[in-house]
Amino acid sequence: MFRLLALTLAFFSLLMGSQIYAVPTKEIAARQIGNLQCNIDRLSIVAGLAKTQSTLKKLATNSTATASSVQSVIDSVSGAQGAIGVIGKALLTGQAAPAAARDQVQGNLTAAHDALAAISSTDTATTASLQKALTQLGNAEQAGLGVVANCK
Secondary structure (H helix, E strand, C coil): CHHHHHHHHHHHHHHHHHHHHHHHHHHHHHHHHCCHHHHHHHHHHHHHHHHHHHHHHHHHHHCCCCHHHHHHHHHHHHHHHHHHHHHHHHHHCCCCCCHHHHHHHHHHHHHHHHHHHHCCCCCHHHHHHHHHHHHHHHHHHHHHHHHHHHCC
Protein backbone atom coordinates (compact mmCIF):
# COMPACT_ATOMS: atom_id res chain seq x y z
CA MET A 1 0.00 0.00 0.00
CA PHE A 2 2.81 2.37 0.89
CA ARG A 3 4.49 1.76 -2.49
CA LEU A 4 1.28 2.56 -4.35
CA LEU A 5 0.84 5.78 -2.37
CA ALA A 6 4.47 6.76 -2.98
CA LEU A 7 4.18 5.95 -6.69
CA THR A 8 0.96 7.98 -6.96
CA LEU A 9 2.54 10.91 -5.13
CA ALA A 10 5.61 10.77 -7.37
CA PHE A 11 3.41 10.66 -10.50
CA PHE A 12 1.35 13.67 -9.42
CA SER A 13 4.49 15.59 -8.44
CA LEU A 14 5.96 14.93 -11.86
CA LEU A 15 2.70 15.89 -13.55
CA MET A 16 2.37 19.13 -11.59
CA GLY A 17 6.03 19.99 -12.18
CA SER A 18 5.66 19.54 -15.93
CA GLN A 19 2.64 21.84 -15.98
CA ILE A 20 4.58 24.60 -14.27
CA TYR A 21 7.36 24.37 -16.82
CA ALA A 22 5.04 24.03 -19.80
CA VAL A 23 3.26 27.37 -19.30
CA PRO A 24 6.18 29.65 -20.22
CA THR A 25 6.89 27.56 -23.32
CA LYS A 26 3.33 28.08 -24.53
CA GLU A 27 3.59 31.80 -23.81
CA ILE A 28 6.82 32.06 -25.79
CA ALA A 29 5.31 30.14 -28.70
CA ALA A 30 2.20 32.33 -28.72
CA ARG A 31 4.30 35.48 -28.58
CA GLN A 32 6.51 34.34 -31.42
CA ILE A 33 3.60 33.36 -33.62
CA GLY A 34 2.07 36.74 -32.84
CA ASN A 35 -1.41 38.15 -33.09
CA LEU A 36 -2.93 39.54 -36.28
CA GLN A 37 -1.56 43.07 -35.85
CA CYS A 38 1.91 41.73 -35.04
CA ASN A 39 1.95 39.68 -38.23
CA ILE A 40 0.61 42.58 -40.30
CA ASP A 41 3.47 44.71 -38.96
CA ARG A 42 6.00 41.97 -39.74
CA LEU A 43 4.72 41.68 -43.29
CA SER A 44 4.64 45.46 -43.67
CA ILE A 45 8.29 45.95 -42.72
CA VAL A 46 9.41 43.19 -45.10
CA ALA A 47 7.29 44.56 -47.96
CA GLY A 48 8.25 48.15 -47.18
CA LEU A 49 11.95 47.38 -47.31
CA ALA A 50 11.51 45.49 -50.58
CA LYS A 51 9.73 48.51 -52.11
CA THR A 52 12.44 50.82 -50.79
CA GLN A 53 15.17 48.61 -52.28
CA SER A 54 13.43 48.63 -55.66
CA THR A 55 13.14 52.43 -55.66
CA LEU A 56 16.76 52.82 -54.56
CA LYS A 57 18.09 50.47 -57.25
CA LYS A 58 16.23 52.39 -59.95
CA LEU A 59 17.56 55.63 -58.50
CA ALA A 60 21.15 54.35 -58.48
CA THR A 61 20.80 53.33 -62.11
CA ASN A 62 19.16 56.56 -63.28
CA SER A 63 21.23 59.10 -61.38
CA THR A 64 25.00 58.79 -61.63
CA ALA A 65 25.47 61.90 -59.49
CA THR A 66 23.91 60.25 -56.44
CA ALA A 67 24.74 56.60 -57.21
CA SER A 68 27.48 56.15 -54.59
CA SER A 69 25.41 57.76 -51.85
CA VAL A 70 22.38 55.70 -52.82
CA GLN A 71 24.52 52.54 -52.76
CA SER A 72 25.30 53.26 -49.12
CA VAL A 73 21.57 53.38 -48.38
CA ILE A 74 21.03 50.15 -50.35
CA ASP A 75 23.71 48.45 -48.25
CA SER A 76 22.04 49.58 -45.02
CA VAL A 77 18.61 48.39 -46.17
CA SER A 78 20.17 45.06 -47.18
CA GLY A 79 21.69 44.80 -43.70
CA ALA A 80 18.27 45.36 -42.12
CA GLN A 81 16.72 42.76 -44.42
CA GLY A 82 19.42 40.25 -43.50
CA ALA A 83 18.86 40.81 -39.79
CA ILE A 84 15.10 40.41 -40.28
CA GLY A 85 15.84 37.11 -42.01
CA VAL A 86 17.81 35.95 -38.97
CA ILE A 87 14.88 36.87 -36.72
CA GLY A 88 12.42 35.12 -39.02
CA LYS A 89 14.45 31.91 -39.05
CA ALA A 90 14.67 31.96 -35.25
CA LEU A 91 10.91 32.44 -34.90
CA LEU A 92 10.14 29.66 -37.37
CA THR A 93 12.35 27.22 -35.49
CA GLY A 94 10.80 28.11 -32.12
CA GLN A 95 13.80 30.03 -30.82
CA ALA A 96 13.82 33.49 -29.31
CA ALA A 97 14.65 36.31 -31.69
CA PRO A 98 18.32 37.24 -31.14
CA ALA A 99 18.68 40.63 -29.50
CA ALA A 100 21.71 41.36 -31.69
CA ALA A 101 19.59 40.92 -34.82
CA ARG A 102 16.96 43.33 -33.49
CA ASP A 103 19.72 45.85 -32.81
CA GLN A 104 21.05 45.33 -36.35
CA VAL A 105 17.63 46.05 -37.84
CA GLN A 106 17.34 49.26 -35.85
CA GLY A 107 20.91 50.36 -36.57
CA ASN A 108 20.66 49.68 -40.29
CA LEU A 109 17.31 51.45 -40.59
CA THR A 110 18.71 54.48 -38.79
CA ALA A 111 21.82 54.49 -41.00
CA ALA A 112 19.70 54.14 -44.14
CA HIS A 113 17.38 56.96 -43.09
CA ASP A 114 20.21 59.31 -42.19
CA ALA A 115 22.14 58.60 -45.39
CA LEU A 116 19.04 58.95 -47.55
CA ALA A 117 17.98 62.19 -45.89
CA ALA A 118 21.46 63.64 -46.54
CA ILE A 119 21.30 63.09 -50.32
CA SER A 120 20.24 66.08 -52.37
CA SER A 121 19.88 66.75 -56.05
CA THR A 122 18.95 69.61 -58.34
CA ASP A 123 17.26 67.22 -60.78
CA THR A 124 13.50 67.13 -60.13
CA ALA A 125 13.09 63.45 -61.11
CA THR A 126 15.92 62.44 -58.79
CA THR A 127 14.50 64.57 -55.99
CA ALA A 128 11.09 62.95 -56.46
CA SER A 129 12.65 59.47 -56.35
CA LEU A 130 14.62 60.36 -53.24
CA GLN A 131 11.43 61.57 -51.56
CA LYS A 132 9.58 58.41 -52.61
CA ALA A 133 12.36 56.22 -51.16
CA LEU A 134 12.39 58.26 -47.95
CA THR A 135 8.62 57.87 -47.58
CA GLN A 136 8.83 54.12 -48.22
CA LEU A 137 11.65 53.76 -45.72
CA GLY A 138 9.68 55.78 -43.16
CA ASN A 139 6.69 53.47 -43.63
CA ALA A 140 8.94 50.45 -43.11
CA GLU A 141 10.36 52.06 -39.96
CA GLN A 142 6.83 52.62 -38.65
CA ALA A 143 6.03 48.97 -39.30
CA GLY A 144 9.18 48.05 -37.38
CA LEU A 145 7.98 50.12 -34.44
CA GLY A 146 4.68 48.28 -34.73
CA VAL A 147 6.51 44.96 -34.49
CA VAL A 148 8.25 46.14 -31.33
CA ALA A 149 4.95 47.33 -29.84
CA ASN A 150 2.66 44.49 -30.92
CA CYS A 151 4.81 41.36 -30.94
CA LYS A 152 5.15 40.80 -27.21
